[in-house]
Ligand code: C2E
């Protein structure tokens with residue numbers, strides 16, 4: 001028997017097109033032996049808004065014949081048929097080309113229906129007038145469900161295939177595999193997956209919740225978001241990097257990749273993928289990222305990062321009225337000297353230690369960066385009051401006061417600090433750094449180891465200074481430097497003993513410039529080496545001429561030596577060459593070194609002094625008394641003379657303390673077999689007091705101001721300058 005073809009929907013065609021529905025023209029094979037029932041069912045479909053094309057088979061054989069040639073979209077079969085039961089029409093589970101079956105049973109036969117479902121029927125219907133009229137809706141629902149199932153099967157099959165491929169690939173690779181059943185919440189994790197987490201195969205409860213506890217707390221929300229975005233279909237696949245806690249307690253970086261498997265309703269019911277340990281790559285990346293924004297020596301932020309953070313502060317200044325920040329520019333004093341004399345390795349160590357001391361002075365939100373060389377910059381974020389910046393600057397200076405221990409060597413360092421306060425006037429981060437730098441420079445020229453707060457006049461000063469520095473580079477060639485001489489007198493006899501050579505700069509526009517206005521700058525830019533050499537040569541030459549022409553063989557000259565010169569490698573050779581060229585007796589040359597400078601670097605200073613002394617040159621310790629606790633160091637210094645700083649001489653006739661200090665210095669010098677020269681003697685009272693204390697020599701305006709070479713020569717020639725009133 002051929003199944004009847006009943007196309008009942010032709011006259012509904014227009015309507016069903018309007019109602020367009022996935023199930024229009026759905027082919028249904030109805031297997032029903034009872035003619036009455038078949039008619040009833042057909043009519044139900046006829047009146048439905050869906051479009052069905054129904055074929056009817058009266059028995060299993062007929063149905064099978066039809067199925068062999070043509071596959072319907074759905075089979076509705078009566079359970080009891082003349083040649084068997086309806087469930088015999090269930091397709092084998094392996095075949096992909098299959099169809100859903102709805103089983104019909106009679107009243108009171110629900111048990112059979114349930115068994116049919118178990119066997120694989122997708123739904124059942126207990127025949128009644130009401131249920132038959134519902135048949136089209138049931139079929140529609142069943143078809144939708146079937147579609148779901150089919151999709152899942154396809155996906156599963158695809159996954160199985162890809163997993164097979166994956167497993168092969170993974171065998172040799174380092175990836176772990178995972179497979180998450182979203183409805184039960186259980187996750188299958190491969191042994192490699194577990195070993196990435198530090199667990200063996202049998203450890204670890206692999207439910208989603210327990211696996212989430214292994215995720216770094218900072219990454220969990222992120223990971224969940226990424227997973228949800230994939231589950232809701234926003235992303236084509238899952239990919240996320242996050243940290244997990246290894247069994248040993250350490251955190252590792254992993255890359256998770258996966259894909260959700262969705263049913264026909266697009267709802268995912270399963271998700272699977274791989275897990276890769278990317279800790280090494282991640283650390284390397286982080287290192288690169290870190291390196292791009294940090295200074296390799298000190299590990300502090302670099303200029304780029306600093307500018308970035310400064311930009312944030314400036315923006316905040318614009319938005320928020322009560323917000324104040326400050327930039328501190330910190331520059332080590334005479335770092336070049338340390339670097340040149342002790343070598344770069346020691347210089348680097350010093351910078352590192354300075355960096356960590358600076359960091360210790362700050363709060364967590366503040367930033368210290370290294371701009372390069374010995375320049376550090378600081379952001380004080382959100383300070384309550386401008387005064388706070390001064391306090392921090394003081395704290396920094398204080399923290400540098402303790403000696404640095406560099407490879408067993410003790411070293412002292414000071415820093416000059418410039419402060420610029422944030423304001424809305426600043427448009428670019430660079431501008432505020434520039435102003436802090438300007439203030440720092442001001443601090444440096446006033447007195448090293450101090451701080452200054454930026455103000456506008458400093459900007460013009462800075463311009464002038466730049467001009468000055470530029471001019472200084474030409475001054476040597478243009479012969480603008482000259483040497484003045486100030487007599488040094490025996491306080492015992494009033495006789496001239498020698499001179500101190502003092503440099504002067506005759507500037508084209510400014511006229512005579514005194515050393516305090518340019519020597520610190522020359523020390524900073526290194527020109528002091530050439531200037532100092534010029535003074536030395538000129539002084540030796542003048543003195544030798546006076547000794548010879550005026551028959552004054554015992555006259556000596558004191559030449560100031562900057563600490564920068566002291567660490568110049570070629571210094572000893574240069575001095576020896578000058579003496580040779582000018583033919584001056586080395587015993588007639590006394591080099592003055594400043595206590596302050598020397599104490600920063602005593603070992604080097606002692607070495608240089610000793611070698612020059614071997615050539616017969618003498619030494620004086622200049623500006624004595626104002627510096628460090630130098631008394632303890634003094635016995636190590638093989639100097640011949642102490643020059644008491646003029647500030648003490650100026651005080652001694654006014655306050656007891658000043659006098660006491662002078663007395664102590666003289667006593668100390670005597671015990672160390674050094675002579676004493678008092679600087680800055682200005683009046684008779686001072687002179688008398690010094691004589692009472694048996695101070696050896698005096699120098700100061702009371703006797704004579706510094707004079708140029710020709711005036712000096714004149715006063716020597718007419719003997720005025722040989723003997724002074726005492
Ligand atoms: P200094 O070595 O302490 O030189 C003595 C300074 O005191 C000189 O200042 C001198 O003019 C001044 N002076 C002398 N007698 C009196 C006095 O009675 N009262 C007062 N108030 N001052 C007096 P000057 O020439 O301006 O030099 C200042 C400093 O510049 C020197 O201080 C020295 O440290 C440095 N300097 C001068 N010439 C050279 C040089 O050729 N090389 C180096 N490296 N530094 C130099």
Ligand code: CA
Nearest residue numbers: 500560592622
């Ligand atoms: Ca001096």
Ligand code: CA
Nearest residue numbers: 622623643679
């Ligand atoms: Ca002095």
